[in-house]
Amino acid sequence: MLSIYFTSYQQLTKERFNLKKNMVAIYRKFGITTIIAVYLLILVGGIVRSTGSGMGCPDWPKCFGQYVPPTDISELPEDYKTVFAVQGREIADFNAVHTWIEYINRLLGVLIGFFILITAVLSISFWKKDKIITLFSVLALIAVIIQGWLGAKVVSTDLHEGMITIHMIMALLIVGLLIYTVVRSYNGIIKTEKITNPSKINLIAFASFGVAFLQLILGTQVRESIDTISKKLGENMRTEWIEGITEISNTFYIHRSFSILVLLLHLGLIYMLWKNASKNGRIQRLGKSLLIILIIEVITGIIMAYFAIPKPLQPIHMLLASVALGIHVLLILFINFDFLFRKNVVEVARGNTSNE
Numbered sequence: 001m002l003s004i005y006f007t008s009y010q011q012l013t014k015e016r017f018n019l020k021k022n023m024v025a026i027y028r029k030f031g032i033t034t035i036i037a038v039y040l041l042i043l044v045g046g047i048v049r050s051t052g053s054g055m056g057c058p059d060w061p062k063c064f065g066q067y068v069p070p071t072d073i074s075e076l077p078e079d080y081k082t083v084f085a086v087q088g089r090e091i092a093d094f095n096a097v098h099t100w101i102e103y104i105n106r107l108l109g110v111l112i113g114f115f116i117l118i119t120a121v122l123s124i125s126f127w128k129k130d131k132i133i134t135l136f137s138v139l140a141l142i143a144v145i146i147q148g149w150l151g152a153k154v155v156s157t158d159l160h161e162g163m164i165t166i167h168m169i170m171a172l173l174i175v176g177l178l179i180y181t182v183v184r185s186y187n188g189i190i191k192t193e194k195i196t197n198p199s200k201i202n203l204i205a206f207a208s209f210g211v212a213f214l215q216l217i218l219g220t221q222v223r224e225s226i227d228t229i230s231k232k233l234g235e236n237m238r239t240e241w242i243e244g245i246t247e248i249s250n251t252f253y254i255h256r257s258f259s260i261l262v263l264l265l266h267l268g269l270i271y272m273l274w275k276n277a278s279k280n281g282r283i284q285r286l287g288k289s290l291l292i293i294l295i296i297e298v299i300t301g302i303i304m305a306y307f308a309i310p311k312p313l314q315p316i317h318m319l320l321a322s323v324a325l326g327i328h329v330l331l332i333l334f335i336n337f338d339f340l341f342r343k344n345v346v347e348v349a350r351g352n353t354s355n356e
């Protein structure tokens with residue numbers, strides 16, 4: 001009798017260990033999927049803007065007062081323009097394509113909200129090993145809730161330029177938090193790379209991260225001016241937009257010229273990594289992809305500036321800038337892996353062999 005009890009207790013303990021092991025493994029894979037999904041949402045957000053679909057749904061969280069928005073104007077009341085007025089102003093004519101682009105954007109937003117919720121739940125499996133993973137995963141969840149609220153504000157302020165910028169920075173913060181926790185969850189599993197001259201590498205890595213971030217902020221200022229001028233001149237005068245923004249501020253010229261500094265610093269970074277990191281190791285590969293992304297970023301910027309801002313390039317330009325920052329975070333984490341996570345290496349590594 002006692003032996004049956006003991007065997008089933010052992011069985012239960014084993015199952016618990018297995019469940020924990022599975023949760024840890026799922027957390028890592030799910031975390032990576034969530035990061036990719038957030039980038040997809042950033043891209044879709046850019047498409048919403050470039051197609052002018054931001055006010056496709058004039059209310060929030062519903063769309064034209066419905067959970068599934070209309071596909072035809074006949075499904076709306078005759079006075080819909082005043083019924084769904086924003087800030088006391090009548091809305092534009094109903095456009096099914098705009099409405100559905102914005103609606104898909106919102107659905108994706110909700111889906112990612114659930115993804116981040118699941119990530120936070122899965123992170124509980126790390127609580128005993130590394131509390132930071134759980135705490136930061138929960139922080140990402142809180143950030144995504146705030147992001148939902150900000151999204152509503154963007155609509156209720158009739159796409160206020162500053163609100164769009166805050167919304168974008170919040171998205172980047174969420175990606176940053178997720179990247180940090182997922183990398184941390186690999187502690188004790190991935191091999192760290194040895195680099196020589198770590199202090200110099202760190203200096204140039206942080207400096208290039210700083211200029212890339214500043215360039216992103218400058219870019220958002222250019223975008224804010226474009227939004228203002230496009231409202232004033234309209235879609236038909238697209239060829240005049242760049243000239244229009246240069247009349248109201250110098251931000252465009254600063255953004256354009258700043259690219260030279262961004263590229264030079266990144267070339268310096270690549271050179272340092274080439275000299276001091278292992279050949280074709282993870283760190284070198286990240287550095288190279290960063291440079292390639294920034295070169296494409298500059299090319300898309302030049303085409304936008306001199307060919308009347310082709311619509312498809314707007315979301316691509318923004319996505320590339322966001323991906324570059326994500327790679328920067330990865331790079332800095334890998335360069336400093338031992339220093340940042342070393343304290344937990346033994347514990348987590350032991351956890352992997354005994355518990356997992």
Ligand code: HEM
Binds near residue numbers: 300
């Ligand atoms: C390192 C290089 C660059 C980075 C990281 C960068 C980043 C950005 C970002 C983040 C935005 C805001 C996108 C948005 O909020 O929708 C932006 C906008 C813009 N950038 Fe750049 N940019 C770079 C280079 C350039 C260059 C070289 C040019 C032109 C010669 C340029 C022209 C523009 C224009 C015209 C916009 C407004 C686009 C729009 O209204 O959608 N960029 N940039």
